[in-house]
Each structure stands twice: as C-alpha cells, then as structure tokens.
Amino acid sequence: MNITVFCSAYSLDERYTEPAAEFARLLGERGHTLVWGGSHAGLMGLLADGVKEAGGRLVGISVDLLAHKTYEGADELVMTRDLAERKAQLLARADAVVVLVGGLGTLDEVSEVLELKKHGLHDKPVVVLDTDGFYEGLHTQLLRMDQEGFLPRPLAQLITFAATPAEALDHLQHLREH
Numbered sequence: 152m153n154i155t156v157f158c159s160a161y162s163l164d165e166r167y168t169e170p171a172a173e174f175a176r177l178l179g180e181r182g183h184t185l186v187w188g189g190s191h192a193g194l195m196g197l198l199a200d201g202v203k204e205a206g207g208r209l210v211g212i213s214v215d216l217l218a219h220k221t222y223e224g225a226d227e228l229v230m231t232r233d234l235a236e237r238k239a240q241l242l243a244r245a246d247a248v249v250v251l252v253g254g255l256g257t258l259d260e261v262s263e264v265l266e267l268k269k270h271g272l273h274d275k276p277v278v279v280l281d282t283d284g285f286y287e288g289l290h291t292q293l294l295r296m297d298q299e300g301f302l303p304r305p306l307a308q309l310i311t312f313a314a315t316p317a318e319a320l321d322h323l324q325h326l327r328e329h
Contacts, residue, residue, distance in 0.1 A: 152327060153210070154178060155186040155245035157260040159253040160220070161193040167252045168194065170282045172201050174251065174316035179205025181320060186244045188237070189213030189229070191222040194251065199224070212240045238263055242273065247323045250279045250286075258289075268309055269302065276326050277310045278319045286312065 158171065171194050178185055179202040188195055189211025199209055199222050211225040214237045221228060231237040238260055242248070250261045267273055279286050290312050297306035313319035 152246045152323065153184045153186050153244055154323070155241045155248045156198060156251060157241075157248065157253060157257045157264075158187070158198060158251035159194040159257060160188065160190050161254070163194055163252065166283050167285070168197055170280065170316055171198055171251050174198070174249070174280060174319065175201025175207075176205045177316055177320050178202050179207030181324075182207070183320075184208040184210055186210045186212065186241060188217075188241070189222055189225060190217060190220045192220050194253070196222060198251070210244060212237055212244065242267070242275070245275055247276045247278070247326075249319055249323075250277070252280075252282050252285045265309055269304060276323055278322055279310060279312045280316060280319045281312050281314060 175198045185199065185202040185207055187198060190196060190213065191199070203209055203224055209222070209225040211222050211228045212231065213221045213228065214231050214234055218230065229240060231240055242264060248264055250257060264277055268277065281287065281290065293306055293310065296302050302309065311322055313322060
C-alpha cells in the first residue's frame with residue numbers, strides 16, 4: 152500500500168520521535184511504500200530512515216524551493232514547482248493518508264485532504280496518529296463541526312484518530328481487506 156504521510160520537518164522531542172520511529176518500522180516491515188515530502192530534515196528524515204531500514208520503499212515528493220533538503224536515499228524522488236502541486240502529487244500517489252505530528256504545513260495538508268474528501272473528490276482513508284494528545288484540539292473541533300451540521304458526511308467517514316502506530320496501520324489494513 153502507498154501510504155502518504157504528512158508530518159513535521161523539524162527535530163522534535165522523543166515523545167514524538169519514538170512513536171514516529173515505531174510507525175516507520177512497522178510501515179517498512181509490513182511492506183508498504185512511504186510517500187512523503189521527500190525531506191531529510193526532522194521527523195521527515197527520521198521517518199524515511201526508519202522505513203528504509205525496515206525494508207520499505209520511499210517515494211519523495213518535494214518542491215523546488217526545498218530542493219536542498221531532499222532525501223538522497225529515496226527510491227523515487229519527484230520535484231514539483233510549488234506547494235499546491237506537491238500536495239496534489241502526495242494525494243494522487245496515496246492509497247491512504249496518515250498524519251503524524253506537525254505544524255502549519257501539516258495542518259494545511261490534512262485540511263485540504265479532508266476538504267477534497269468531503270466533496271467526494273477522493274475516498275482514501277485518512278488516519279491521524281494522535282501522539283501524546285497532540286491532535287486533541289483538532290479532534291474536538293471536528294467533532295463540533297460534525298455535531299453542529301458543518302459536515303455533509305459523518306466525521307467517521309472522513310477521518311479516523313488512532314492512539315498508536317500499530318492501531319493506525321491495523322485500521323488501514325482492515326479497510327483494505329474489506
């Protein structure tokens with residue numbers, strides 16, 4: 152399965168890096184392909200290293216303005232003109248999307264993927280790995296949007312929140328089998 156992962160390009164505390172490393176190891180061991188922002192920096196680099204070490208395949212989708220940060224060991228590296236094209240390519244290459252901890256770029260990516268899914272422009276599963284309650288606020292906001300009629304589809308059809316790396320990947324595997 153091609154799993155697009157949105158996450159931070161910053162170096163983070165071990166409470167975030169350890170679950171990301173576990174997710175990377177499981178992704179690689181289970182024979183999946185990581186599709187990601189193509190960077191060697193921060194959590195992105197840690198993720199790519201872990202997937203590669205565990206035998207997984209790497210497809211990086213980078214952008215010209217970040218060419219100096221591309222990951223050299225990718226099996227495939229695609230360069231895009233701008234961030235909009237990069238997001239489109241990340242989604243186009245995905246069988247599923249997993250969101251790890253991240254900043255504004257990650258929030259932008261998950262928002263766009265959910266907006267496109269809301270309008271029926273894709274139906275790929277989206278799973279948020281809610282490490283250390285990082286996305287608790289987002290989950291609360293999305294639940295309120297759902298409860299107050301701001302979403303045309305039930306929230307459970309748009310996104311799933313997982314507490315552990317194994318739970319995130321098990322959910323995707325279950326969906327694939329059914």
